[in-house]
Amino acid sequence: MMPQLSWEYLTWPEIAGLRDGILVFASGSIEQHGPRLPVATDTLTSQGFVGLLQASMPQRKLIAAPPITYTYAKLNSAYPGTINLNGATLLGMTRDILADVFRQGFRNVLFVNGHMESVAFIMEGAELALDECRREHPDGSPGKVVFANWWEFVPDRLIDEVFGSKWPGWEAEHAALTETSLMLYLRPELVREAPVGPSDYDRFPYRVLPWPERSRPASGCYADPAGASAEIGRRLAEAVVAGLRRVVETEFS
Template identity: 30%
Template sequence: MKCKVENLDWVSYERLVSNGDRKIIIPVGAIEQHGPHMSLNPDVLIPDYIACRVAESAQNMLVSPPIAYGYKSQVKSGGGNFFPGTTCVSSQSLENYVHDVILAFVEHGNREFLLINGHFENSMCLVEAADRAVRQARLAGIDIKVILLSYWDFISEETIGKVFPDGFSGWAVEHGGVLETSIMLKIHPELVDMSRAVDIPPAEFPPYDVFPPDPSWVPESGTLSSPLKATAEKGEWILEECISRIAATFR
């Protein structure tokens, strides 16, 4: 894809960005279990796909390689770190990594950035990374702007009603459920095996956290709700709305 930074040679890249009129989109995700029916990387593949589609809708955007390792999976939003394959980093590591990547792009001449988050737990780490990068660039006499978003915040109540006609249990238990599975069925069906999907009721958690985390709080499948009603058509509804609304906002 021509919108991908890593697919450019350095001369072409320099020509595109040296005058500062290119916006850089940085997808940020996580490697985290999403049940026995799906690969470990939906949190990376989904924001990367959205980023590329957003960039294709404009002439002045480039997409950086995604940042794959995210902040620690939490029991009540991602099932926790009990599952083999879930590979997470500390908040400090993620914050520093994203901060350094932004400033490296600043040195190339880039001045405007969009962070597309695909992993709930990353959120405040990305806030800190963006804030520090803006302040550090300003100390060097350079003004930059960083926009931070999570793609699910661009899904309307109307679309939620179409995807969940029997009622929506809430974002907190959508890990590995209908929403993520539907998107993956649309963009990477080869990484989804619905014959292995586990039908469970939405997980219920107490209104507090405990450390060390208690594995018995999490369903054995690792998903926090049932993915059985996921379809590629639902994934298309979700993606089309997210992409169009993000593109319109960023323009």
């Protein structure tokens, strides 16, 4: 899905005329997502939400920024295809990107995030960029960054309807039913028909470093994707986009 207003396809004079708009970053990953989904799943779903958000709010100046694709993905770095950045690298990259768009005069930024592991690093990078903006422009607008994880807009009611008593929790919904359903709705041509295999792995209420092999399922799917469908993906996407619209209306009024 091609966003209506996308930074990388604009010219510099066009971008210069959009400084009063909202710059929307899709943040995802290049990370294994089992045998059925592409490694860019987190990025593609976030980009899909950004495009749907733009289409649902044509009256607002929403600019799709180039996505944050490479990220911290250490848990799944043992699988081929995952490209992992150190947390400090992701933090610094986010700080530099936002500091530069603030320097260019943009002040309103929204992140639509699809990757759980990157949250703390991107938020800290944003904080540092805002600090720099305030130091350089003490009498001007300091800028505003809103960070939204798409899964936090999925209501409990919808989870109950889809999963019943079998809900594994968001941490286990990696390459599982929700992400597979979203990809079947947003990018069905990229979903493979492939056997998934077992999704068994050890869960424990603490962390061990380096990550032990027993903490990763052989398939790369942390829960069973059986039952995924484009219809479930549509319902999930509609709930997420409705939540993102509320964010725009509330935080960037």
